[in-house]
Amino acid sequence: GDSVTQMEGPVTLSEEAFLTINCTYTATGYPSLFWYVQYPGEGLQLLLKATKADDKGSNKGFEATYRKETTSFHLEKGSVQVSDSAVYFCALIRTGTASKLTFGTGTRLQVTL
Amino acid sequence: KAGVTQTPRYLIKTRGQQVTLSCSPISGHRSVSWYQQTPGQGLQFLFEYFSETQRNKGNFPGRFSGRQFSNSRSEMNVSTLELGDSALYLCASRVDGINKFEQYFGPGTRLTVT
Numbered sequence: 001g002d003s004v005t006q007m008e009g010p011v012t013l014s015e016e017a018f019l020t021i022n023c024t025y026t027a028t029g030y031p032s033l034f035w036y037v038q039y040p041g042e043g044l045q046l047l048l049k050a051t052k053a054d055d056k057g058s059n060k061g062f063e064a065t066y067r068k069e070t071t072s073f074h075l076e077k078g079s080v081q082v083s084d085s086a087v088y089f090c091a092l093i094r095t096g097t098a099s100k101l102t103f104g105t106g107t108r109l110q111v112t113l
Numbered sequence: 114k115a116g117v118t119q120t121p122r123y124l125i126k127t128r129g130q131q132v133t134l135s136c137s138p139i140s141g142h143r144s145v146s147w148y149q150q151t152p153g154q155g156l157q158f159l160f161e162y163f164s165e166t167q168r169n170k171g172n173f174p175g176r177f178s179g180r181q182f183s184n185s186r187s188e189m190n191v192s193t194l195e196l197g198d199s200a201l202y203l204c205a206s207r208v209d210g211i212n213k214f215e216q217y218f219g220p221g222t223r224l225t226v227t
Contacts, residue, residue, distance in 0.1 A: 034215065036218075042221075043117075043221045044203065044205075046215055046216070046218075051214070089156065091156075099144060099169045099216075100158045100161070100171070101146075101148070101156075101158065101205075101216060102158075103155060105155050106156075
């Protein structure tokens with residue numbers, strides 16, 4: 001079945017550091033890929049998406065590129081801020097099961113001054 | 114445009130009771146999905162409703178059920194509550210169309226079963 005694997009957290013960075021959160025997936029066909037972010041006490045917010053190979057999703061300084069050859073969708077940001085502290089979830093939807101998001105376990109990011 | 118709303122935000126119930134959670138999707142969104150979030154199991158898909166019909170279902174027991182109304186609002190019901198049902202229940206809505214896969218989540222309902 002479909003699955004998403006994320007790097008274990010927590011990830012602790014100083015403000016303005018470079019962020020990478022690794023995500024790899026297993027799915028048949030050509031899934032669409034997403035990153036969601038969850039702030040304490042809140043639901044999930046869609047951060048960015050990519051729907052086909054080599055697409056780059058970007059939003060608020062975050063980027064991720066859909067790499068079919070390595071089945072990866074790593075999240076990056078050049079300079080993190082304290083306000084980026086949250087839990088980040090990588091997820092996929094496989095065409096044909098378009099309502100069912102399969103999530104990774106989430107990676108907690110803590111950014112300190 | 115208003116986001117997805119869920120009521121209530123917090124609930125405390127006793128084992129054996131039943132509970133109903135409500136979700137109002139973004140205006141114009143006809144698909145509503147429900148997810149359970151727990152520390153142990155993470156985020157798991159419960160079911161999806163579209164045009165008042167259940168279109169997809171996850172691997173949860175029959176105690177978990179849902180419905181959708183003609184205005185796209187959805188409810189989920191959990192009967193005979195167990196301690197393990199304590200979780201954050203998230204509702205998500207989306208526009209149903211070709212290549213329209215992104216789902217938008219509400220703030221969730223935190224259910225505690227004692």
